[in-house]
Amino acid sequence: MKIATKYHNELTVEMKDIIRFENGIPGFNEETQFVILPFSDDNFFSILQSITTPQLAFVIINPFHFFKEYDFELPSSVVENIAIESEKDVIVYTILTVNDPFEDSTANLQAPVVINGKKQTGKQVVLTEPTYHTKHQLFPKKTSTRQEV
Template structure:
């Protein structure tokens, strides 16, 4: 099917690529269908594009690529809701708040997007771990040095 997007103009997607958020996502309870599209060539940044609303596209990253000590436990109810049977089925993304300049961009580690890649069920989960907030600097000094050097 053809999909008009915020960042990629019109793209062709397969129904099998569509993620299903049973209860929508916080702030967008009626948005239940999204697709993930790459944003840059190396795949480090992606977009979670709404299937129903062209202008709704959230920039996302794999948080483990930027925060090596990021770790959390999913509640049993989330595991059951997404029908997670194996760690290999789990994808985790963090939604970014993109800033100008881009180096000030932050990641929401308190509410990761959890996806079961075997059935495309997805949910944004609110963690009750006090060490994670909605705004963590994506580019720490060491990461910026690696990018620049």
């Protein structure tokens, strides 16, 4: 099927690649079908693109590439909702807030997007763990090594 996209113009996507979010994504409850598209040559950045609304596209990352200690437990209701049968089927992304300059961009670790890659179902999960919030610095700030004389 052909879809219009925010960053890739018009594309043909396979039905098998469409991820279904039964209740949409928070704030976009009516948007229930998305596809993941590449966004960078290094494969660190992708786009979660709505099938029906071309301008609705989120820049996403695999959080484990940037936040090695990131860890959480999925509530059983989520496991059931997206029909997870095996841990191997779980794919986790986080949505970025892209800033200018890009080095100031942040990741929302409080609300990961969890996808069952086997069944192509997904859900954005809001975690209640106090260690995660909506704006984790994606790139650590560089500290000055210059000494005052």
